[in-house]
Amino acid sequence: xxxxxxxxxxxxxxxxxxxxxxxxxxxxxxxxxxxxxxxxxxxxxxxxxxxxxxxxxxxxxxxxxxxxxxxxxxxxxxxxxxxxxxxxxxxxxxxxxxxxxxxxxxxxxxxxxxxxxxxxxxxxxxxxxxxxxxxxxxxxxxxxxxxxxxxxxxxxxxxxxxxxxxxxxxxxxxxxxxxxxxxxxxxxxxxxxxxxxxxxxxxxxx
Amino acid sequence: xxxxxxxxxxxxxxxxxxxxxxxxxxxxxxxxxxxxxxxxxxxxxxxxxxxxxxxxxxxxxxxxxxxxxxxxxxxxxxxxxxxxxxxxxxxxxxxxxxxxxxxxxxxxxxxxxxxxxxxxxxxxxxxxxxxxxxxxxxxxxxxxxxxxxxxxxxxxxxxxxxxxxxxxxxxxxxxxxxxxxxxxxxxxxxxxxxxxxxxxxxxxxx
Numbered sequence: 001x002x003x004x005x006x007x008x009x010x011x012x013x014x015x016x017x018x019x020x021x022x023x024x025x026x027x028x029x030x031x032x033x034x035x036x037x038x039x040x041x042x043x044x045x046x047x048x049x050x051x052x053x054x055x056x057x058x059x060x061x062x063x064x065x066x067x068x069x070x071x072x073x074x075x076x077x078x079x080x081x082x083x084x085x086x087x088x089x090x091x092x093x094x095x096x097x098x099x100x101x102x103x104x105x106x107x108x109x110x111x112x113x114x115x116x117x118x119x120x121x122x123x124x125x126x127x128x129x130x131x132x133x134x135x136x137x138x139x140x141x142x143x144x145x146x147x148x149x150x151x152x153x154x155x156x157x158x159x160x161x162x163x164x165x166x167x168x169x170x171x172x173x174x175x176x177x178x179x180x181x182x183x184x185x186x187x188x189x190x191x192x193x194x195x196x197x198x199x200x201x202x203x204x205x206x
Numbered sequence: 207x208x209x210x211x212x213x214x215x216x217x218x219x220x221x222x223x224x225x226x227x228x229x230x231x232x233x234x235x236x237x238x239x240x241x242x243x244x245x246x247x248x249x250x251x252x253x254x255x256x257x258x259x260x261x262x263x264x265x266x267x268x269x270x271x272x273x274x275x276x277x278x279x280x281x282x283x284x285x286x287x288x289x290x291x292x293x294x295x296x297x298x299x300x301x302x303x304x305x306x307x308x309x310x311x312x313x314x315x316x317x318x319x320x321x322x323x324x325x326x327x328x329x330x331x332x333x334x335x336x337x338x339x340x341x342x343x344x345x346x347x348x349x350x351x352x353x354x355x356x357x358x359x360x361x362x363x364x365x366x367x368x369x370x371x372x373x374x375x376x377x378x379x380x381x382x383x384x385x386x387x388x389x390x391x392x393x394x395x396x397x398x399x400x401x402x403x404x405x406x407x408x409x410x411x412x
Contacts, residue, residue, distance in 0.1 A: 122379040173328040173377065179385035189410040196406070197399050204395040 002027070002099045002202050003116035005108035007162075009171070010154040011128030013182045014121030018101045020191030021198070028100040030093055037089045038082055052079050053086060054157065083165070104158075108176070109166035115205065117198045120176040125151070127183040177201060208233070208305045208408050209322035211314035213368075215377065216360040217334030219388045220327030224307045226397030227404070234306040236299055243295045244288055258285050259292060260363060289371070310364075314382070315372035321411065323404045326382040331357070333389040383407060 004021060008014020015031060022029035032046075035053070039046040090110050093100060102111075108118035123131070125148065132147055142150065159170035168175045178201075180194060210227060214220020221237060228235035238252075241259070245252040296316045299306060308317075314324035329337070331354065338353055348356065365376035374381045384407075386400060 120379065120385075124380045171379065173326065173379060173385040174330045174387055174389075177387055177390065179326075179379040181380055181383055183380075184383065184411075185407070186410055189406060193403050193406040193410075197403050200395060200399040200402070201391070204392055204399075205390075 001094070001097050001114065002198075003094065003107075003111055003114050004101045004198055005111070005116045005118045006101060006103045006121060007106075007108070007118070007158075007170070007176065008104070008121035009123065009128065010151045010158075011132045012121045012123040013131055013187060014119075015103050016187055017121055017180075017182065017191055017194065018103045018119075020187060021195045022101040024191055024195045025099065025101075025199070028093075028096075028098050029103075030100060031103040034086060034089050034093075034102075034105055037092075038085045041089070042078075042082060042085050044078075044082075049082055052082055054154075106162055106165055109162075109168060117178070117201050118176045119194065119198070120171060120173075120179040122171070122179060122181055123183040124181070207300070207303050207320065208404075209300065209313075209317055209320050210307045210404055211317070211322045211324045212307060212309045212327060213312075213314065213324070213364075213376070213382065214310070214327035215329065215334065216357045216364075217338045218327045218329040219337055219393060220325075221309050222393055223327055223386075223388065223397055223400065224309045224325075226393060227401045228307040230397055230401045231305065231307075231405070234299075234302075234304050235309075236306060237309040240292060240295050240299075240308075240311055243298075244291045247291050247295070248284075248288060250284070250288070255288055259288055260360075312368055312371055315368075315374060323384070323407050324382045325400065325404070326377060326379075326385040328377070328385060328387055329389045330387070 004018070004025075004027065006014050006018035006021075008017075018031070019029055021027070035046055035050050038053075039049045042049065044052075086105060087110050090102065090105060090107050093102065094111050094114050102116075108116050128151060129144060129147055132151070136142075155171070162168065162170040173179050178194070178197060180190065182190060185193075210224070210231075210233065212220050212224035212227075214223075224237070225235055227233070241252055241256050244259075245255045248255065250258075292311060293316050296308065296311060296313050299308065300317050300320050308322075314322050334357060335350060335353055338357070342348075361377070368374065368376040379385050384400070384403060386396065388396060391399075
């Protein structure tokens with residue numbers, strides 16, 4: 001079984017790249033499917049699960065959710081619960097024994113016994129802003145400055161979660177097998193190049 | 207013309223990887239040749255040129271070379287002179303118009319108008335220590351702790367030189383097209399994978 005995990009900077013196009021790699025290689029693809037499964041198993045709705053798992057850290061809870069000790073303690077407990085469920089969902093995906101691409105969720109660390117090929121996807125800030133703008137909904141009203149701040153905050157949250165759960169540094173080259181910069185690539189060509197690279201890695205280990 | 211530049215963490219095997227990529231693709235290869243050319247053109251000997259260009263920063267001069275204002279000012283002047291000569295040597299290499307691999311020396315920034323494919327090579331600390339040990343001369347007596355410190359210092363010097371000369375951050379994924387981790391690879395297989403990846407990048411731009 002071959003597993004490719006994709007970590008990425010917000011706006012870098014990591015999700016699209018992962019989907020294209022899965023299509024090229026004929027692998028299963030998991031992204032929001034993981035959130036759906038966690039939601040189903042926990043009884044919470046998907047938006048709540050996503051917000052809780054992707055939020056900007058423990059310390060934000062009291063602000064975001066009103067700030068009584070009660071609500072804060074409740075939220076922390078359910079975050080841990082959701083992280084445990086998420087880990088289980090990812091392990092169940094691996095247990096299917098089928099080749100797959102998994103986006104985010106620190107799947108490379110959770111599944112390290114399966115020796116996944118771990119990819120990190122980045123781009124320079126200007127390229128990420130262009131990408132976000134091109135894909136924005138019509139009612140998107142963020143200024144460039146706000147968008148920059150949002151990108152930074154989301155990446156910071158991803159880094160914090162990874163550091164907390166895995167002890168391996170988010171975005172640092174030594175934490176992944178391959179790090180690609182999408183800035184100067186056509187996504188289709190990049191996906192083909194990464195897919196070929198990953199296949200060579202799997203072959204070299206067999 | 208296709209140029210591949212290789213930046214690397216000390217001990218990661220970036221130089222060997224670069225050489226193998228050049229061999230696979232039939233490209234010219236430049237590494238210590240650059241130091242030799244700078245030495246020849248400046249009249250200094252190679253060891254002096256290498257020490258001066260690779261040293262641990264301006265502020266080390268007074269310590270290393272005695273510390274009078276005179277010697278410090280002299281050394282700084284000759285470092286600038288050597289950097290200018292080195293830049294010229296790298297530009298002359300590009301002017302030959304032949305496909306090549308260039309190791310280090312911030313060649314990716316110096317030659318950015320030639321759109322080189324820029325590679326950064328890293329590995330985790332333990333893998334780098336194993337590599338250094340395996341390649342050490344017999345009289346090598348550094349402890350692991352000293353070796354770790356040496357590795358850190360050399361990388362810090364490389365980072366400082368890059369930041370100073372290029373404004374692009376050393377070792378950060380967004381500064382390169384591709385970042386590979388040599389830790390779990392056979393070098394030969396990795397070189398083939400990177401060579402294929404680079405060729406796809408060049409083709410996608412033509």
